[in-house]
Amino acid sequence: MFNFLKKNKTKSIDRSIVIPLIGILHYLTWPEKSFWMGDVDTIGPNKIELSIDTCGGSDPTEEQIRLIRELPADYDYYMEMLYTYLEVAFEEFSLETMKQMYFLAAIELNKHNNDLLFSLEPSFDVRSVYNHFQRFQIANKTVIKYYED
Numbered sequence: 001m002f003n004f005l006k007k008n009k010t011k012s013i014d015r016s017i018v019i020p021l022i023g024i025l026h027y028l029t030w031p032e033k034s035f036w037m038g039d040v041d042t043i044g045p046n047k048i049e050l051s052i053d054t055c056g057g058s059d060p061t062e063e064q065i066r067l068i069r070e071l072p073a074d075y076d077y078y079m080e081m082l083y084t085y086l087e088v089a090f091e092e093f094s095l096e097t098m099k100q101m102y103f104l105a106a107i108e109l110n111k112h113n114n115d116l117l118f119s120l121e122p123s124f125d126v127r128s129v130y131n132h133f134q135r136f137q138i139a140n141k142t143v144i145k146y147y148e149d
Helices: 062-089 095-101
Strands: 012-019 023-029 034-040 048-052 102-109 116-122 134-139 142-148
Touching: 012 062, 023 048, 048 062, 062 095, 062 102, 062 116, 062 134, 062 142, 095 102
Parallel strands: 048 102
Antiparallel strands: 012 023, 023 034, 034 048, 102 116, 116 134, 134 142
8 A cells, every 4th residue: 555655765786797816796776876885895994885887877987997097006196195184074083083083984985076975984983063974076096086975
């Protein structure tokens, strides 16, 4: 009864690809969006959610694959840059404290301009005033936008 009130929020997995040295990504389709996604443990010390947005359900481009394959080698650079950015934003905390407060949870590669979106998640014991995701949009290894959720 009243099925017209329910929205179809189910996802389906159509196909998968293997990115050497990274892992398996599955093509997911939702009613609003389609993208490649997987949980990978080859980029940093913990498992992260990696997603690639492509045009019209196509496979990731060679450029997108290249950018993703460079992430493990550039991990330390990116994390040091992001933690330093947070250290400046939150003057009351040291760099070491920032590293304890937030960890890398997800990376998304944008389909249009190959920008990367890094999402840092707060640790479980972070005080509520700081208990929100820190997101960074990165282009050419430089932060171009910072926002918190």
